[in-house]
Amino acid sequence: GQQVMQIPQYQHVQEGEDFTTYCNSSTTLSNIQWYKQRPGGHPVFLIQLVKSGEVKKQKRLTFQFGEAKKNSSLHITATQTTDVGTYFCAGRGSGSARQLTFGSGTQLTVLP
Amino acid sequence: DAGVIQSPRHEVTEMGQEVTLRCKPISGHDYLFWYRQTMMRGLELLIYFNNNVPIDDSGMPEDRFSAKMPNASFSTLKIQPSEPRDSAVYFCASSPHWVLRGGNTGELFFGEGSRLTVL
Secondary structure, X not given: OOOEEEEOOEEEEEOXXXXXXXXXXXXXXXXXXXXXXXXXXXXXXXXXXXXXXXXXXXXXXXXXXXXXXOEEEEEEOOOOHHHOEEEEEEEEEOOOOOOEEEOOOXXXXXXX | OOXXXXXXXXXXXXXXXXXXXXXXXXXXXXXXXEEEEEOOOEEEXXXXXXXXXXXXXXXXXXXXXXXXXXXXXXXXXXXXXXXXXXXXXXXXXXXXXXXXXXXXXXXXXXXXXXXXXXX
């Protein structure tokens, strides 16, 4: 079945440093979504990428979808303490495999 | 809109007891999903419904787990009998559309979760 791997599992950064999490799928995806879960909270949708090579920005967050539509990344510039949480990618398969499969998540800690 | 509503928020029970988790999706959403989150296994899809009909329950761990959606505004996830390894946070999520349609993202709206502890 479809597998979505996400690295790193944990990341500690000093406030102001950049952060990147990477997502890789075992199969080609029709689209990929990113979610953020604050400690003790629930996943909240951030964005969806659909097109090969697509790049989208939300303020300090930059999302990329690979050319082969099998990988994606989330980059945060100049992290702030409000960025703390776990970031999940979730890939949707193509063809008959339309389920949304979540990566294992990257837990971000921002040190003040 | 109040969002996806789950109850109870916390449940502590003893092994062997029956547990029922409840979910009210966002009005008008066609799809409802039950996820389980643990440190070891992350977010796992247990089952999902489309227009109240179960579509894929391949993620349900075993026969002790069952889910129903008697109408568009209510779903339950039942564990009987419960075991300590069932301890997890159970999330319900709903979506207006799952398959990309007319630009709709098919994003999932999660409830706040039900934290289950089985002693």
